[in-house]
Each structure stands twice: as C-alpha cells, then as structure tokens.
Amino acid sequence: MTEIPEHLLKRSRDRRAALGLGGDDAGNGGDDAAAKPAADKPATTAGSAPAPAASTAPAGRAAAPAPAAPPPPKPDTPVVAAYKQRRRVPFWAMAALGVLPVWAFLYARALTEQPEEVAGPIGIGAEVYASCQSCHPGGNEGVGYAFAGGEVLETFPHIEDQIRYVYFGTEQYNIAGVEIYGNPDREGGPHITGARNVMPGFGGELTDEEILSVVCHERFTLGGADPSGDYAEEYETWCSEEAPVFADLEAGGALADLDQRVEGVMPIGNEPIPGSPPSE
Template sequence: ATPAAPVVKEPEPVPPYVEAALKRKRIPYWAMSALAFLPLWGILYAQTLSAPPVTEATQLIAGAEVYTGNGCSGCHGPTGGGGSGRPFADCAVVKTFPYIENQLEFVKLGSAGFTGQPYGDPNREGGAHIGGDFGQMPAFGATLTDAELLEVVRHEREVLSGEVVPEDQIDTGSPTEERLWPNGEPMLDSAGVLIDPEGEPLFDDAGKLANPEASISAGGEPAVCE
C-alpha cells in the first residue's frame, strides 16, 4: 500500500502587533551607546548652568515689607493716613521727629517708654506729642533687628511722610542704598548694629539714645519734606 502523504500545516497568521513590531525601524546599534550616556550628559550640562544672581533689597524696599508685615499699616494706614495710630503722611512724622535718631528710639521703646512725657520735637508745630495720649504704640526693640528698625523708619519718613534726604546721606554705591549720617558715616556697623556718627552704639543698655543729638553733632540739619 502506498503511504499517506504527510499533512502540511499552514503557518499561523502573525498577530498585527507582532507584525507592526517587526516592521518598526530599530535604533542602530551605534546609537545605543550614545543613548546610554544621555543621563550623564544631562547632569554635566545642568552643572554648567549658573544660578541667577541674588539681588539684595534696598533699605526702602525692605522697609515697606517690615511696615506691612509687623502690623504698622494696620494702625497707621497702608499709605500713612492714620487710624488708631497717628498719621505719617504730609510730613507729619518728620514734623514730630526732625532728626531720625529720635524716631528710631521711639519705635524701639514704644509709647510706654515715654508715658506722660513729650517725645520728638518739644516745639512741634501744633504742640508736642505725649507718650500714651493717642493710643499705645508697641515697642519693637525686641521684635525687629536694628537693620529692620532703620528700614521701617526710613519707609515711614521718606516714602509715607515725604522726607527729602540729601544725596550725600544715601550710599547709592551699596546694593541696599544705605542711609548715612550727615558726616557720611554709616548708621549700621558691619554686624548690623545701629551706631552713631562716631561709630559708637546708638542706644544704651536701656534702649535709650546714648547720643541724643547725634545728627546735630554730625553737622546735620532738621529734616524737610517735599
């Protein structure tokens, strides 16, 4: 008898996803080594990027932040128009404190440091201001650093009240455009401590002015407004 012919199986159809994979262009072998180094190149490139320079805020810009961030605007108004605290606008604060060191002392000690006593200019137009006769001004000596104290006082005087500071009393060459004494000496030492025109601490241990006439002794004139 003649043997039966072997049955030839037809090839199974290739699934579409397999066929697509076979037809897809493969990455050349030479490119594989280059791709392996991509993460390393990314790290090296990132290290070559320099961070943008950090600019230091000027004393006046920093002073505005201190003013809004420590409740000053809540009592004296965002623009110095007053409220539960005295107004600063229209030269009001400069009339009270013709010399900046007296305002620095008052903000440091608060009205409690002058209860029943005149502060600032005793010959102020409209009468001297008495500690405690217009609400209670908090003491900020324990809350603010000396640098912040100067910053916020400058904001109140120069921005809100309109004090015109002589050009030679602003260090325009420094990043923070620091306020200087009338004799050109800095008001802050390298440690950020308030000092008088002779380089001595501006305040004594009780927080009072050690040299109440610092500006006058340095040849300064009473402040004026625009």
C-alpha cells in the same frame, strides 16, 4: 460657484436611472425619448444590420438599473477636494497657543514689578511696614498718627529720635517718665507719649536693620522727605543702598551704640530719652 442641492441631484440621478441611462451624464429625457423610437423602428423594418440594435436596446434597458442601484459617488469639486485635504492645526501650535496666557501674565508681571526691585532700607522697609499697617494705614491716621504729608518729619526732625521711639514704644517711655518723644517745638504742640494710645516697642521684635528700614520707609516713602533735596544728607547716611549706617547694621552693629562707629550720628542709646528740636 453654486452648489446644486443634494435633493435635486438625487432626483436627476433617479430619473436617469429610470430611463436606463445609468451613470451616463450625457443622457437626458429628450435624447432618450428620441432614441427609443429610433431603436424600435429599425427592429421592425430592417433585416440583418438593425436586428442586433433591436436586441440590444431592451438588453441595455434591463442592464441599466444595476449601476443605478448604488448611485455613483459624486466626484468632489476641486474646492471640496481641497477642503478635505486641508492641513489641520498642528499639535505644537495648539500647545503654543495654550502657553500664550501664561506668557502674557509673566510679561505683565515683569513690567509691573520693577519698582519692587528696590534694594536697601527703602525696599526692606516697605515689606516690614506690614507690621505697622493696622494702626498707621498707608501712612495715614489710624490708631496712631499719620506720617504722610511731612507729618512724621514735623515730629522727628532727626531720624535718631524716631528710631528710638519705634524701638522702645509708648510703654518704655512712660516707665522712663519721658513725655516728649519728638520735637518739643512741634507746631500745634509736641506729641506726648501715651496721649493717644499705646505704640508697641519693636526692639527685639524686629532686627535693628529692619527698624532702620521701616523708619526710612516712613520718612521717605510715606512722609515725603526729598532724598535729593533737604533730606539728601540724611538719605545718604541712613537710607540709601550704600548708606554707612545701613552697612554698619548689616555687618552686625547695634543701634544702641551706633554713634560710636558712624560719624555725625546722635546717640540713640539703650533707653528712652527726650526728643530733640530741629538743628539751629
């Protein structure tokens, strides 16, 4: 469908107006030119009947410019009419579109945050680890030793010795004159307290439950201990959501005398003691 350009439509309108045809569509130059002499001739030759025709012809010509002055509004084509009456985007749809990015954000969050739902010591420990991150970045070597790749399991075959070291720290071990805080048979030699730098003691700084949790995080999440393999028993006793040690501390028990309440646990005690070799 070809739209006729406005300037062409105007030309046509002007021309029709000049010819005295007003808004009448049917008129064109040829017909009009033929009609004029036809109207004139009878006026000169005929008597009664043609006479009114002769008198109306000029009148018609004089009257024509009036309607031409305000050019008749061009009737809309069906397409234009349909366009003008189209339905606009409703307000509620705009609101719904506006909310879409928020929804997408929440949806993505719901999908990606699932792992953080982990409860128990492993979940708590991941958060508490923010206190350790500066010196043990991501479980790798920093100011302190690395835990990753099983390193921490080499130093502490028993979780009890690690908990005790985190609780008391380098200074307390030095004061107590205890040199080896982990496995004395460690490959490459035992780790000697204060050999590297000062590891702060976290007893009183963190709750007993938080200390257990961060140690579970270091062993299982960062150190790579297998909770369904070699370290299954340790995991079930200390670090799972239902672990009896975790339950004991949650109920208000203290790490210092834990061995008196939970079976199969080595003493942690209330002062630094030397670390122990792997079980026979």
